[in-house]
Amino acid sequence: MIQRPRGTRDFGPEEMEVRRHFEDMMRQEAVLHGFREIATPIFEHTELFTLKSGPGVVEEIYAFQDKGGREICLRPELTASVVRFFVSDLATLPRPLKMFYFGQCFRYERPQAGRYREFFQFGAEIIGNATPETDAEAIGLAAAILERTGLKDYRIRVGHIGILREMLANAGVAGDKALPILQKLDKKIYPEAEELMAQAGVGPKAAQDIISTTQVTGPISVLDSRQGPASDYIRQVCDILLAMGFGNVSVDLGVVRGLAYYTGMVFEVDAPKLGAEKQICGGGSYSLSELFGGEKVFSTGFAIGFDRTLLALQTEGVQCGKVGITAFVVPVGDSVRTKAFEIVSELRRSGLSADVDLMRRGVGKSLKYAATVPSKFAVIVGEKELESSSVTLRDMNSGEQTLVKMEDLVKELKR
Amino acid sequence: MIQRPRGTRDFGPEEMEVRRHFEDMMRQEAVLHGFREIATPIFEHTELFTLKSGPGVVEEIYAFQDKGGREICLRPELTASVVRFFVSDLATLPRPLKMFYFGQCFRYERPQAGRYREFFQFGAEIIGNATPETDAEAIGLAAAILERTGLKDYRIRVGHIGILREMLANAGVAGDKALPILQKLDKKIYPEAEELMAQAGVGPKAAQDIISTTQVTGPISVLDSRQGPASDYIRQVCDILLAMGFGNVSVDLGVVRGLAYYTGMVFEVDAPKLGAEKQICGGGSYSLSELFGGEKVFSTGFAIGFDRTLLALQTEGVQCGKVGITAFVVPVGDSVRTKAFEIVSELRRSGLSADVDLMRRGVGKSLKYAATVPSKFAVIVGEKELESSSVTLRDMNSGEQTLVKMEDLVKELKR
Numbered sequence: 041m042i043q044r045p046r047g048t049r050d051f052g053p054e055e056m057e058v059r060r061h062f063e064d065m066m067r068q069e070a071v072l073h074g075f076r077e078i079a080t081p082i083f084e085h086t087e088l089f090t091l092k093s094g095p096g097v098v099e100e101i102y103a104f105q106d107k108g109g110r111e112i113c114l115r116p117e118l119t120a121s122v123v124r125f126f127v128s129d130l131a132t133l134p135r136p137l138k139m140f141y142f143g144q145c146f147r148y149e150r151p152q153a154g155r156y157r158e159f160f161q162f163g164a165e166i167i168g169n170a171t172p173e174t175d176a177e178a179i180g181l182a183a184a185i186l187e188r189t190g191l192k193d194y195r196i197r198v199g200h201i202g203i204l205r206e207m208l209a210n211a212g213v214a215g216d217k218a219l220p221i222l223q224k225l226d227k228k229i230y231p232e233a234e235e236l237m238a239q240a241g242v243g244p245k246a247a248q249d250i251i252s253t254t255q256v257t258g259p260i261s262v263l264d265s266r267q268g269p270a271s272d273y274i275r276q277v278c279d280i281l282l283a284m285g286f287g288n289v290s291v292d293l294g295v296v297r298g299l300a301y302y303t304g305m306v307f308e309v310d311a312p313k314l315g316a317e318k319q320i321c322g323g324g325s326y327s328l329s330e331l332f333g334g335e336k337v338f339s340t341g342f343a344i345g346f347d348r349t350l351l352a353l354q355t356e357g358v359q360c361g362k363v364g365i366t367a368f369v370v371p372v373g374d375s376v377r378t379k380a381f382e383i384v385s386e387l388r389r390s391g392l393s394a395d396v397d398l399m400r401r402g403v404g405k406s407l408k409y410a411a412t413v414p415s416k417f418a419v420i421v422g423e424k425e426l427e428s429s430s431v432t433l434r435d436m437n438s439g440e441q442t443l444v445k446m447e448d449l450v451k452e453l454k455r
Numbered sequence: 456m457i458q459r460p461r462g463t464r465d466f467g468p469e470e471m472e473v474r475r476h477f478e479d480m481m482r483q484e485a486v487l488h489g490f491r492e493i494a495t496p497i498f499e500h501t502e503l504f505t506l507k508s509g510p511g512v513v514e515e516i517y518a519f520q521d522k523g524g525r526e527i528c529l530r531p532e533l534t535a536s537v538v539r540f541f542v543s544d545l546a547t548l549p550r551p552l553k554m555f556y557f558g559q560c561f562r563y564e565r566p567q568a569g570r571y572r573e574f575f576q577f578g579a580e581i582i583g584n585a586t587p588e589t590d591a592e593a594i595g596l597a598a599a600i601l602e603r604t605g606l607k608d609y610r611i612r613v614g615h616i617g618i619l620r621e622m623l624a625n626a627g628v629a630g631d632k633a634l635p636i637l638q639k640l641d642k643k644i645y646p647e648a649e650e651l652m653a654q655a656g657v658g659p660k661a662a663q664d665i666i667s668t669t670q671v672t673g674p675i676s677v678l679d680s681r682q683g684p685a686s687d688y689i690r691q692v693c694d695i696l697l698a699m700g701f702g703n704v705s706v707d708l709g710v711v712r713g714l715a716y717y718t719g720m721v722f723e724v725d726a727p728k729l730g731a732e733k734q735i736c737g738g739g740s741y742s743l744s745e746l747f748g749g750e751k752v753f754s755t756g757f758a759i760g761f762d763r764t765l766l767a768l769q770t771e772g773v774q775c776g777k778v779g780i781t782a783f784v785v786p787v788g789d790s791v792r793t794k795a796f797e798i799v800s801e802l803r804r805s806g807l808s809a810d811v812d813l814m815r816r817g818v819g820k821s822l823k824y825a826a827t828v829p830s831k832f833a834v835i836v837g838e839k840e841l842e843s844s845s846v847t848l849r850d851m852n853s854g855e856q857t858l859v860k861m862e863d864l865v866k867e868l869k870r
Contacts, residue, residue, distance in 0.1 A: 041542060041747065041748035042503050044540070045521075046525075050493070050496070052545060053491035056494055071808055072803045072806070072807070072808045072809070073808075076472070077468065078468055079466040080459070080465050080466075081573050082559055084459070085457060088457050091457070106563065108461075121465075124457050125459070125467075127457075129465060134824050134827045146497070148521065158497060169814050173815070180796075280793055283800070284796050284799075332456065378694055379698070382699065385595070385700050393486055393487045394488075395553070397588070398581065398583075398588045399583065412549040
């Protein structure tokens, strides 16, 4: 037996119904917010991701050479692709560009609960400006999507990369040199962060200040004692989110998202019920296009981990009903098989989901199969009933059977 | 500037609206027919495809080694994956299993008009039986999908691989030995087919008979003079299709689909307006699961080339309207920016697609941007009007402006 590749999944009919249900929901919500869908290729030149995330990223992705010797890889995320697309084709469109995407991403790592080698991301990017409005609009879409799915227990934490960057710069660590420290702070590995800061010449008092700043979390009032543009900025973002109806936002200056291209506001969303792997969304404002040969443009974006969000919904018991079909057409004997296809086609043309026996089974077996689909009704087509242009309509729940004129069948099924 | 990989495409907002429109349409039609969606990974063990199509297929696909030394590849098609999934997980489900899928496939070949290295397929498989009903149901779904897209000029050609197989067997060429000949006949390279037949010991008369059989095309009546189970079978399939309302089916015994696993009925759909690359759909009945370690099960399936179908629709001028949004909210000055977000959120919660200025533009520039989206209405939020709980509603087409009470705004926009 040939296995599917390690870390990948197949999705059967029931699981796929759930997935499409929530995928469509996210898409609809994004469209309501004036975002428009785009799509980019499954594989990219590896350079796209090494430019964005550094050469180390190659270790974590599916990178290979194609037959023409090109270094290509399966995309590990979609922001880089969206920005590449923006630089090459979309830079002349009116701004802001509000775009969203949904698709597979890939990473080569040890598969574990909730982490797959092929996983699905829903994401959005607003390209064109750096205003609190833009940032609030991005966070607001993420929140509206989660609200719409029915997820109850989720927490939005907003921070600002500028606060720590400024403190580090004041202590003499500016630009790229701050990055390794920020990465340790992001992962809350404080002893290593302290060591790196000491090596970079940050005094113990300043280092302690920086670490305690990453521990500032709570309602917006935790910023009351803080001055400066970054704190003001977060306050503005939270005010707009409140006006949008999202009061469940807290401040967390420990949200660092240790990547060089973030420029200001950063945010994460947790579903606490998921335990250690609780983060279901992350994003922030960034500037990437100049790295790919375009002009510098501020942007804000986020990605929702689709698989983990589904896991969170499952944990909360959020369900979506099994779809099934309206009618299953059962011919009684070979003489009426062709007639059964005429009937099933008429039902489908009327917009009713309908199926028909393909296995040449008897009536009993066909009804049994129809119940597994499940089908709400069975339409039993017998030679004798056809003489009076009628069929037998069976309610698959109650088992009740009635004789129905062919001309009334669609009407009866649509009731 | 970093380029997208050769042979791949990015899809911008307008193109993506068209693609989703037709993708959803195909999905809905399949659901109406009682098919259910499944999904499988983007990459598979390469063995899956060499087992199905022979070792030569490696030359045409994106095959590579992952970091664990596994031979994997980007899927070149989806039937093999579906059957693998069936064998490992779905074999115990009630039959027939009616499944469909939509997704990217990949092949490494020279890109040309209408042929991409990353392309999209919609496909369906019915697993569980080999009856004319099953085959008609599969062809019927393909036809119903194309009909629903609005495509006018398409031709369904139905053949039966058994007819040529039987003739070759009678001439002493049975089983796998017939395959190279069938492949030449499929591509209508008659001199080479004749040469192979001569080498295999087929006499010139029999060879001529076989070649002229592949040229039998036309309405179902072209089979009137032919006896035998395969001809009877095609007649039954066409009868059922006629009952389903698909009379535009012709017989073409030259449809061979030169692959070993086809067992009986084979069919293709052309969009003649596309010229040389006119085939938009192909399929037939097959038996593959035993090759992947499962029991032998007869199946019928097809795949529609999504990209080429869109090209055919475009050639016929079939359109889908630009979507746009209902309302764009324009704050007049900074003091009402937050209020504008409150309003846009209320509209979105009422199910109206709405957007808001994120760029801190003046009213004139915002209206200009709103026109490009396009938005049907602008909701202009001014301090003075807010005093009487009102906003100005501007019809973006006529330019007409009216003062509307906040409480009536949703109602007005939904008119």
